Amino acid sequence: MTANPGGGGRGGVGPAVGPAVGETVGRFELEGAWLVDPASGREGPGEIVVTNGILESVAWLESDEAGDVTEHGVVVAPGFFDFHAHFREPGFEDAETVATGSAAAAHGGFTTVALMPNTSPAVDEPGVVERIRSAARASGSPVEVMVYGAVSAGRAGEQLAAMGELADAGVLGFSDDGAPVRTPGLLRSALVYAGMLGLPVIDHAEDVELTAGAEAHEGYVASVMGLAGWPVAAEVGAVARDLAVLAEALADAPRARLHLTHLSTAAALDLVRRAKAAGLPVSCDVTPHHLSLADEWIAGARRWAWEALGADGRPRDPWADRALVAAPYNTSLRVNPPLRTAADAAACLAALLDGTADAVATDHAPHTVVDKEVEFGKAATGISGIETALGVLLCLADAGALPLSRAIAALTVGPARLAAAAAGTAGSSAARPRGLIEGASADLVVFDRSDRWRVTPESLFSKGKNSPFVGRELPGRVLLTIAAGRLAYEDPGIGDDAA
């Protein structure tokens, strides 16, 4: 098979790769694509050849050979790594399973996912880890499924989970995600014990006393909409607590490491920025939705966060702008932490650009219609986001706000470095470098940046249709995802051009 993006048609990647999902890719050649290799920092026009699952050759073209190949056409990048996702199995299989989540991941260009342990039962002992791994094997998907263990038994915030046994079972770290590690005392123990094991604690930073009953970011929009405010202080206070406890824990466990997930506020990111400058072993991620959406979407606005920012750096007024075009109180926008202001979204972006944020993680949180088609304040929190992450980051890139290479790095080497820092994963494929490396197992995504696709309940592979992007077109149709040399996803239209 030879693919030639210059050959016309939609991306021109074709004919079909051939094997079924899960089978080794026998031969795949792609000429005239834009290659992005965040491991080496290199990007430019080139060609790749995959043979028997191995990335046999990566040929970079000189500029005089490149023709009209640009970064705006077909792009090849290493397979994405989602540092924070929920596949709901075991316990909530009507919302997602490991199989459907893996299919969704591959459709989004992801070849590795790290799953949060808020399943039922929670991942608080090794048997549950094995159960999830076994579901991943049975799915036939080559997407690699990594698992976090719970910090506390039953995620109840009382006593530590079987952390040592979970580490032996190969978890990537520990988290009570969905909720914060409940008390500072438990967090300190968890950081020290996990530090002893060489693994990080991933905290969902929220002061739940301040957010009791909260419905939307506490601000102008919530005031007008009559929604109970979700204060910034709930995240900032929790981050401050976590950082103070981390500083103490280091005395007892020099390898203690804290990762703060889905940070959403300018003030919390600033605390992390200063803690990193002071040398604390802390990292953090931001989500595609907090980078791109603001709370005004709940009122019915549908413009990107960067379009909602005034010249003075303050959010614009969606009422004054007559920017309210959709029905308000759409529950696909109810998420924890909540959508913040356009200024906070800009702060998330700034953190990504200056390295304060180490990765973009989707917090893919699928929910059933039963849990979402209810009153706004009663709706489950979460956005089904693993299939739209790339498109959202490409919108940021198209707006000139985020270089393509930085977007790709945030989805690849960013999370991979976090995983590699976890000593317990040494030798695991999660810790392998994310690059276009000749002779290595092919792990890559091919997408057409200029080819837009419409997000619909039918076009999402996830069982969770709770996406605020439903009905919109996003750039960057994923044409092909190869995970560990095996076919993970192939766009059904690939063969069409050759016919």
Next chain:
Amino acid sequence: METAATPAPSTPAGTAAVAWRHRHLLDVDVVTWPEIELIMRTTDEMKGILARPIRKVPALNGRRVTTLFYEASTRTRVSFETAARNLSADVVSIATGTSSVTKGESLVDTVRTLEALGAEILVMRHGVSGAPYLAAEVFGGHVLNGGDGWHAHPTQALLDLYTMRERLPGASLPGGSLRGRKVAIVGDILHSRVARSNIWTLTAAGADLWLCGPATLLRGMDRWATAWDGGAIPGHGRFNVTSDIEAALRDADVVMGLRIQRERMQGGLLPSLREYAARFQLNAERVSLARPEAIVMHPGPMNEGVEIAPDVAVSGRSVITDQVANGVAVRMALLYLLAGAREAAPGEVAR
């Protein structure tokens, strides 16, 4: 409507005719000033009907109005049902304490069931902000919001506006007649759907609106007030937020009290009802700061002795019973206007 007994909104000379274009009434934020004037004129017609010996007209004969109340309410529900019956509609009344809702039925399922049972106009009261928007998305008929969470109570704001225009000297003349009139709303603003809907109508009416209460019960409202500074919202003026009760009441034309609920003490928002009453109660001395001809309003139910002194509630300034009577007329007007509005268009956005 062909029969002579049915009202038809008349168009006063000099004002352009405005057609009612809203399928639902979920909040007053999307209602333009000419449309508010239309509601006011239609309410005048309904008041005329209510003044007759037989208060019933066949305007909604055979139309089916269902009231679905998820929160306890006597006054609003009875007011809507009386309004519907005055227009000869068939009324079905659902109180969720006695319905399938107690068995865990979702709002969406309940609304679909009521539609299948023939409901055409759904009047809804719900404790969660935004709930009527969800109902409107799945209901093929018309949704009339009877109050949702802290968000909106559009018929209350409209009856308040109607009562102000009726009772303030010279205010019933057409065209922004509350312009410059000072309206002070005092109480638990944070949790008040009445206050939020009144912000929209009164800033559109050109009133000099003041919201007053303990700072804990004004939370976030200053963001709204300052967002509009300079008249950024087309058609709306700015308003004031203060904890200075004397500044709020001084020279006011309208003084409106809001209910203070006991739960607010448990949430740590107020030390005690006694302390609230001492600092914010609308008593005779405070109300005397207002203009001599000022009126006193309250959406009810009142906690007499807490947010309002009993003698103020029944004084000659009080128009609280007028509010109740006008509530029926305003709701008749809205049922009439909604019933005449077009039916659902596929894929339509409920706003």
